[in-house]
Amino acid sequence: MDTMKKILSLVLIAFFASGIYAQEQENQQRRKRPNFTAEQLAELQTKRMALDLELSDAQQEQIFEINKRNAIERKQKMEELKALKAEKKQLSDDQLFELKKAQLDRQLTHQNALKEILNDQQFETWKKTRRLRAHKTKRKVEKRRMMKRRMQHRKRAHDRR
Numbered sequence: 001m002d003t004m005k006k007i008l009s010l011v012l013i014a015f016f017a018s019g020i021y022a023q024e025q026e027n028q029q030r031r032k033r034p035n036f037t038a039e040q041l042a043e044l045q046t047k048r049m050a051l052d053l054e055l056s057d058a059q060q061e062q063i064f065e066i067n068k069r070n071a072i073e074r075k076q077k078m079e080e081l082k083a084l085k086a087e088k089k090q091l092s093d094d095q096l097f098e099l100k101k102a103q104l105d106r107q108l109t110h111q112n113a114l115k116e117i118l119n120d121q122q123f124e125t126w127k128k129t130r131r132l133r134a135h136k137t138k139r140k141v142e143k144r145r146m147m148k149r150r151m152q153h154r155k156r157a158h159d160r161r
Contacts, residue, residue: 042068
């Protein structure tokens with residue numbers, strides 16, 4: 001009977017350990033993002049928009065240029081933020097405000113440029129799709145934060161033992 005309990009406990013430990021290991025592997029793969037160039041990002045975004053909005057060839061060319069310019073700007077901003085993070089510098093409230101303001105200005109410029117290229121129906125579809133994607137992304141981020149908090153809580157509880 002004692003050996004049965006030992007075997008059962010070993011099987012359970014192995015089962016849980018393999019589950020934790022598999023989850024960690026999945027998380028590591030999820031963190032690895034492809035490092036596309038600005039042009040590649042613009043091309044993918046334009047193709048996605050072409051599928052969603054049934055863009056003409058002329059519209060695709062115009063939108064590609066806009067997406068390429070935005071991707072270049074976004075990559076530059078990301079590099080600047082990574083450099084600040086690497087230096088462990090915190091942005092002041094005024095700097096954060098200016099950063100957010102500049103981001104919103106770029107979004108407005110992008111939206112106005114698209115409004116010039118797309119017809120009314122395409123523009124409305126683009127706005128709806130954009131809202132849905134933003135909502136979906138927000139939920140993903142919130143879910144990740146929650147999972148991170150849970151893991152930190154579990155780790156603290158485990159460390160207290």
